[in-house]
Amino acid sequence: xxxxxxxxxxxxxxxxxxxxxxxxxxxxxxxxxxxxxxxxxxxxxxxxxxxxxxxxxxxxxxxxxxxxxxxxxxxxxxxxxxxxxxxxxxxxxxxxxxxxxxxxxxxxxxxxxxx
Amino acid sequence: xxxxxxxxxxxxxxxxxxxxxxxxxxxxxxxxxxxxxxxxxxxxxxxxxxxxxxxxxxxxxxxxxxxxxxxxxxxxxxxxxxxxxxxxxxxxxxxxxxxxxxxxxxxxxxxxxxxx
Numbered sequence: 001x002x003x004x005x006x007x008x009x010x011x012x013x014x015x016x017x018x019x020x021x022x023x024x025x026x027x028x029x030x031x032x033x034x035x036x037x038x039x040x041x042x043x044x045x046x047x048x049x050x051x052x053x054x055x056x057x058x059x060x061x062x063x064x065x066x067x068x069x070x071x072x073x074x075x076x077x078x079x080x081x082x083x084x085x086x087x088x089x090x091x092x093x094x095x096x097x098x099x100x101x102x103x104x105x106x107x108x109x110x111x112x113x114x115x
Numbered sequence: 116x117x118x119x120x121x122x123x124x125x126x127x128x129x130x131x132x133x134x135x136x137x138x139x140x141x142x143x144x145x146x147x148x149x150x151x152x153x154x155x156x157x158x159x160x161x162x163x164x165x166x167x168x169x170x171x172x173x174x175x176x177x178x179x180x181x182x183x184x185x186x187x188x189x190x191x192x193x194x195x196x197x198x199x200x201x202x203x204x205x206x207x208x209x210x211x212x213x214x215x216x217x218x219x220x221x222x223x224x225x226x227x228x229x230x231x
Contacts, residue, residue, distance in 0.1 A: 009158075031216055033218055035221075040124075040223060041223060042119075042121075042206060042221045042222055042223035042224050043206065043208075043221040044221075045218050045220075048218050050216060058218065088158065090160060092160075094215065094216075095215065096215070096216065097214050097215045097216050098215045099213070099215050100146060100147065100148035100167060100210050100212065100213055100214065100215055100217075101148055101165050101167055101215070102215035103150060103162040103165065104162075104218075104219055105162070106152075106159060106160035107159070108157070108158050108159045109158040109159065109160075111158075
């Protein structure tokens with residue numbers, strides 16, 4: 001089974017802090033994704049990556065950056081955390097271009113609170 | 116414009132009965148894929164079922180089936196014989212185009228509550 005592991009289930013940080021959310025997958029997947037989930041808004045794409053050192057902006061990249069130094073690891077960075085970034089963050093991965101039927105495999109999520 | 120619309124924020128169903136969760140989508144692509152995911156209160160997203168735009172038959176996976184009506188651009192999830200463990204958020208998602216690299220776009224979700 002594919003395993004996508006997010007480093008923290010719950011995280012509490014303060015306004016202005018630099019926050020790192022880590023995601024690791026163990027199935028040699030090329031594609032990795034970061035979404036945030038808010039009640040009534042569903043999942044919204046922040047950033048994604050097709051390969052090491054590559055990144056693409058999603059629908060809501062403002063206030064975030066990402067890092068992919070190794071194939072298995074995709075980090076989401078909140079440069080200066082703000083209260084409106086309190087949310088559930090979900091990491092996902094998938095194989096490179098194996099057809100449109102390819103599902104994305106998700107981690108358990110990180111519930112981040114910014115105080 | 117929303118690409119995925121789930122019009123039911125919440126639904127209730129009696130245990131052992133069937134329930135339909137609605138999903139409509141908007142795309143001008145001829146090739147696309149539709150997905151349903153389940154999210155229990157624990158938070159993980161569980162992939163349930165997939166339907167391709169060229170698939171002639173409705174997809175089925177155990178108690179889950181997808182009522183795909185291409186002309187109406189709808190892809191409703193049907194859960195038969197509901198169980199208490201089916202209580203969760205359910206998300207419809209779409210991938211446009213042939214490439215499996217395109218990220219999924221999600222709807223806002225429907226919260227299903229199964230009553231004993």
